[in-house]
Amino acid sequence: MQVHRITSEEDLTAALAIRRTVFVLGQNVPADLENDAHDRTDATHYLARTADGQPCGTARWRPTEQGVKLERFAVLADYRNQQVGAALLAAVLRDVRAAHPGALVYLNAQLPAVRFYERHGFVKAGEQFTEAGIEHYQMTAPQ
Numbered sequence: 850m851q852v853h854r855i856t857s858e859e860d861l862t863a864a865l866a867i868r869r870t871v872f873v874l875g876q877n878v879p880a881d882l883e884n885d886a887h888d889r890t891d892a893t894h895y896l897a898r899t900a901d902g903q904p905c906g907t908a909r910w911r912p913t914e915q916g917v918k919l920e921r922f923a924v925l926a927d928y929r930n931q932q933v934g935a936a937l938l939a940a941v942l943r944d945v946r947a948a949h950p951g952a953l954v955y956l957n958a959q960l961p962a963v964r965f966y967e968r969h970g971f972v973k974a975g976e977q978f979t980e981a982g983i984e985h986y987q988m989t990a991p992q
Contacts, residue, residue, distance in 0.1 A: 855894040864907035871923035906933040916953030954990035
């Protein structure tokens with residue numbers, strides 16, 4: 850498996866297609882909520898590919914007033930529980946910490962993903978909330 854920062858329109862298109870499959874088609878998130886201006890302005894995107902080059906996961910991060918927000922982690926169903934999410938998270942955290950040392954790193958985790966992030970050192974920050982019709986917890990990364 851390979852994870853790399855997206856630098857081409859072709860890879861961004863593949864990442865957005867994964868997000869559409871996972872969020873819009875799979876979780877019924879409205880397309881206008883899933884796609885936003887950050888995709889083409891201030892977000893840094895990543896794409897995971899299988900050993901044979903098949904796009905299978907994506908993520909992004911962006912600076913905010915609170916710190917750095919990790920977002921849009923999505924792995925296609927056929928590739929879940931195969932360390933794709935862990936590889937994406939490791940690549941994103943490596944780059945975020947290099948670019949923004951000492952910044953608060955946080956994300957909004959869907960309930961089924963909370964344990965995944967906890968295994969990687971994240972902790973819940975605050976109460977459960979609803980976003981796009983899905984229950985979440987805000988979580989922060991270890992410093």
